[in-house]
Amino acid sequence: MKQNPLLVLAPTGVAAFNIQATTIHAGLHIPITEMHPLTRQPLMTLQEQLKHIKYILIDEMSFLGPKLLLKIDSCLRQAFPDSQHESFGGVSIILVGDLAQLPPVMDKPIYASHSTALSLWLSFTTVVTLDTIFRQQGASIRQQQFRTVLHNIRNAQALQHDWQFLMCQTNATLTIQQKKDFNSSIHLFATNESARLHNRKMLKELNLPVALSLAKVGKQTNTEYDNNEQLPLEVLLSINQQVMLIASLWIEVGLVNGAIGLIKKIVYENNTKPPDLPKYVVVQFKDYNGPPWDIAHPKDIPILPITRGRRT
Missing domain, CATH: 3.40.50.300 (P-loop containing nucleotide triphosphate hydrolases)
Structure with missing residues (x-):
C-alpha cells in the first residue's frame, strides 16, 4: 500500500x-x-x-x-x-x-x-496568489460594499466612508429585536476584564444556580515546572452555560482548544460540593464526532479537571 x-x-x-x-x-x-x-x-x-x-x-x-x-x-x-x-x-x-x-x-x-x-x-521563492473571495459572497450593493470595506481594512487603506458603513451596525443603531438576536452571539473584547464582566452578566441571565469551583494549588515545587498556563483560581459553572474548551484533548474528533459547548451536568465526588472542584463536567459539543460516551446523548462529553504547574 x-x-x-x-x-x-x-x-x-x-x-x-x-x-x-x-x-x-x-x-x-x-x-x-x-x-x-x-x-x-x-x-x-x-x-x-x-x-x-x-x-x-x-x-x-x-x-x-x-x-x-x-x-x-x-x-x-x-x-x-x-x-x-x-x-x-x-x-x-x-x-x-x-x-x-x-x-x-x-x-x-x-x-x-x-x-x-x-x-x-x-527560501520560500514560489508564491501562488488566490484572488477569489469565497467567505463573503453575494451580488447586492451592500454585500459588495462589505467586501470592499474588508479589503480596505486588510490593506490599512480604510477611508471615512468605510467607517460610516461599519458604524451603521453599532449597538446604538440596532433595533430591540436585533439586539436580542445578537445577545447570545460570541462577543469579542479588548481586555480580559471586559470579557469577564460580560460572562458574569450572561451567567446571571440564565437565572439558574451557579457553582463556584476553586482551583487546587499544590505545594511549592521547582519553579521550572511552576507554569499554571493561566488557569484561573476560580471558575463559575452553571447548567446551560456556554463554555469554551481551552485545551486540545482530541483534535481528530473536535475536542480542540476553542471548541464551544453547553454544560449539561456537574458531577461531584461523594461527600464533596461547591466550592470543591467537580469530579467532571458534562459538556455538549455540537461539533464532536467521536465515539459516544452516552448513547442517548452522543454529543455529551465529560471534561475532567486538568493540572498545569501547581494548579488544578
Whole structure:
C-alpha cells in the first residue's frame, strides 16, 4: 500500500480540526516550552511517523513566527539526519494563508526576523496568489460594499466612508429585536476584564444556580515546572452555560482548544460540593464526532479537571 507523502498541519486545534489535520506541535513533537534535542525514543517515534513524508503543508501561516519556524526546522533536521544540512531536513514546506491576518502569539511576524529564521523565510521563492473571495459572497450593493470595506481594512487603506458603513451596525443603531438576536452571539473584547464582566452578566441571565469551583494549588515545587498556563483560581459553572474548551484533548474528533459547548451536568465526588472542584463536567459539543460516551446523548462529553504547574 502506497504511503501518503503529505503531512498537513495547523498552528491551532480549531484550524487543525477544520481541515482534518493535526497541530504543528503535536505532529512534529515540538514542546510548547523551550526546545531541546529529542532524546532517543521520542526521536525514533518521530522518524517512524515521518519516514514517508516528502511534503508538509502548514495552514494559517500568519500564526507562524521566527521562533516556531526555527523549531520546525530543527525538528525536521533531527528527523531526517541524512539531510540535516538542508533546510527543514530536505522536506518541502508549503505555507498556506494570509500574512495580513492574525500575527503570532508572543513572537514577531515570520518575515520580520533578523536571525537565522530570515534565511529560512527567504527560501520560500514560489508564491501562488488566490484572488477569489469565497467567505463573503453575494451580488447586492451592500454585500459588495462589505467586501470592499474588508479589503480596505486588510490593506490599512480604510477611508471615512468605510467607517460610516461599519458604524451603521453599532449597538446604538440596532433595533430591540436585533439586539436580542445578537445577545447570545460570541462577543469579542479588548481586555480580559471586559470579557469577564460580560460572562458574569450572561451567567446571571440564565437565572439558574451557579457553582463556584476553586482551583487546587499544590505545594511549592521547582519553579521550572511552576507554569499554571493561566488557569484561573476560580471558575463559575452553571447548567446551560456556554463554555469554551481551552485545551486540545482530541483534535481528530473536535475536542480542540476553542471548541464551544453547553454544560449539561456537574458531577461531584461523594461527600464533596461547591466550592470543591467537580469530579467532571458534562459538556455538549455540537461539533464532536467521536465515539459516544452516552448513547442517548452522543454529543455529551465529560471534561475532567486538568493540572498545569501547581494548579488544578
